[in-house]
Amino acid sequence: MLGVGAYRTRSRPALGAVLPVPISEMTWQLTDEKNQRVRPADWIDRPVMVFFGFTWCPDVCPTTLSDISLWLEELGAEADRLIVALISVDPERDTPDALAAYVGNFDPRILGLTGTADEVARAASEFRVTYRRVDKDDGDYTMDHTAGVFLFYPDGRFASIIDFHDDRRFAVPKIRRTLS
Amino acid sequence: MKHLLLAATLSLTASAALACETVTLGDLSVEHGWSKVTIGAGRPGVFYVSISNVGATDDALVGISTPAAGMPMLHETVVKDGVASMPHAMSIPVPAGQSVQLSPGGYHGMLMGLTAALKEGDSFPVTLSFEKAGEVTVNVEVLSLRAEGPDCADAGQ
Numbered sequence: 110m111l112g113v114g115a116y117r118t119r120s121r122p123a124l125g126a127v128l129p130v131p132i133s134e135m136t137w138q139l140t141d142e143k144n145q146r147v148r149p150a151d152w153i154d155r156p157v158m159v160f161f162g163f164t165w166c167p168d169v170c171p172t173t174l175s176d177i178s179l180w181l182e183e184l185g186a187e188a189d190r191l192i193v194a195l196i197s198v199d200p201e202r203d204t205p206d207a208l209a210a211y212v213g214n215f216d217p218r219i220l221g222l223t224g225t226a227d228e229v230a231r232a233a234s235e236f237r238v239t240y241r242r243v244d245k246d247d248g249d250y251t252m253d254h255t256a257g258v259f260l261f262y263p264d265g266r267f268a269s270i271i272d273f274h275d276d277r278r279f280a281v282p283k284i285r286r287t288l289s
Numbered sequence: 290m291k292h293l294l295l296a297a298t299l300s301l302t303a304s305a306a307l308a309c310e311t312v313t314l315g316d317l318s319v320e321h322g323w324s325k326v327t328i329g330a331g332r333p334g335v336f337y338v339s340i341s342n343v344g345a346t347d348d349a350l351v352g353i354s355t356p357a358a359g360m361p362m363l364h365e366t367v368v369k370d371g372v373a374s375m376p377h378a379m380s381i382p383v384p385a386g387q388s389v390q391l392s393p394g395g396y397h398g399m400l401m402g403l404t405a406a407l408k409e410g411d412s413f414p415v416t417l418s419f420e421k422a423g424e425v426t427v428n429v430e431v432l433s434l435r436a437e438g439p440d441c442a443d444a445g446q
Contacts, residue, residue, distance in 0.1 A: 167335040169373045172393035175435045214434040256373035
């Protein structure tokens with residue numbers, strides 16, 4: 110534990126607020142859609158693809174998850190070792206059960222992760238993701254959030270981001286580079 | 290088995306045809322009205338459509354209404370510095386001689402206050418209000434959450 114803390118402190122200023130922390134240096138803990146706790150250490154030696162969103166999101170999130178599902182289909186068994194996770198920025202509404210009902214509509218390799226507000230905030234800060242609650246007149250709310258898809262190599266190093274409006278033809282090669 | 294297959298084929302054909310209907314209103318034509326499945330009625334639904342204006346006068350989509358939702362609104366997904374937000378769109382321009390898509394990742398209708406969950410294969414009417422041309426109603430087909438649009442033979446983008 111001490112070792113991990115020291116590592117984080119050393120690397121934080123150099124990275125600034127731009128690039129995500131390597132998975133191997135992340136410290137978050139979240140709960141998946143099957144109610145299992147998940148930590149970054151569980152993802153070591155696996156390529157990782159992470160997207161932040163929420164299940165009350167009508168446009169960006171289903172579009173991204175549809176894209177991700179198509180990419181995974183194109184990659185086929187090649188992507189079986191890839192960890193693919195949607196991390197909710199709306200833990201108030203996105204319980205594990207809500208996430209299970211949602212991710213079940215997409216490629217079965219996609220996990221849904223949520224947690225307490227603090228747990229999600231810690232994960233977001235380590236991925237350098239921002240999100241913000243936007244209240245609407247009728248008491249409902251929506252979330253603004255970083256929309257890119259983050260890719261990491263199996264050793265945990267950050268690889269690249271697939272931007273929301275990137276052409277799909279560029280996405281699959283980007284993912285493929287993290288797989289070998 | 291054979292009957293099941295046949296039924297499946299028929300329903301696919303029928304639903305594809307619904308979303309592919311073109312409705313015209315003066316110089317405007319409206320087609321490919323589609324939506325996505327929702328999980329329950331608490332989450333908002335979405336509405337996508339293609340509008341083309343073959344006339345010489347600019348118009349604008351200024352509102353939508355539907356019996357399927359208590360509060361349908363026009364929104365635009367905007368990604369700025371990597372962060373997606375969905376501001377309310379007061380009006381979506383439909384310039385003369387151009388077509389406009391309400392499509393994933395851009396302009397869309399947000400259907401809040403759904404009267405019932407949207408299920409795959411359902412359809413519901415949406416009335417579009419234009420600044421100049423007036424109102425027109427299209428049938429909207431509910432596709433899966435994974436759908437990227439209706440599969441119309443003439444949908445070549």
